[in-house]
Amino acid sequence: MVNIYTLKDVSKHNTKEDMWVVLHNKVYNVTAFVPAHPGSEDILITRAAGKDATEAFEDINHSELARETLEQFMIGQLHEDDCVARKVFESVYERKIEEDKPKRSLATVLIPTFAAIILIYKYVLHPRISVS
Template identity: 50%
Template sequence: MATLSQLYTMQEASLHNTKDDCWIVIDNKVYDVTSYLDEHPGGDDVVLAATAKDAADEFEDAGHSEEARELLESFCIGELDTSSPPIPELEISSKKQSSDYARKLTDLTKQYWAVPAVVVAISVVVGILYSRKK
């Protein structure tokens, strides 16, 4: 177990977000609460939902007792490195990608519209020719 002087990035802390490996960050301190998940009175889901962010507000809103705060300190493994950037936001698409996507979608729509129209046209022609033979 690391000493309190150990620094962790939020990105590193966010990787520990499962029932088998759970870290939470509260007030820029990093806690490994994996061994406590089964004992947490609010259930492990509440704690797991608090991973990958500073969960100080959630911790305070829950109205934890002084005893709970002391217990939390026993799980402290280090501090958050506030000099590192927070977890980078996922870039869904850029404007260029968006316009490329729209153009490709339009092209596909035109192609898939043409196929049923051709099938209908051929069916009509075959129907007319078949009815003339009778």
């Protein structure tokens, strides 16, 4: 059975000697990892301890190794009543990622296409014949 915690439960664990964080609706006891965190203890304490740190975690673009390492510290799930705010954030975050993707305009497609047609026409279909 999975343990269920509220944000209020998590907020009580906000020191380097007893630190829980919420990431993507999962609750982690990262106390043992605090001294090894490459970003320093201070960052964990100020930005993550006893909080939902999903946004801060994603802003850093943590590696896959960091995400895999994190799994060993999972102790439960966030209560569904506290997940509502997370769902709103995640949809906004996903929309931002979609908006940040480069957009293909007509010019970015047509210019290289026309250049390729001209080169093919000039050098393949009608090459210059040099007479020596």
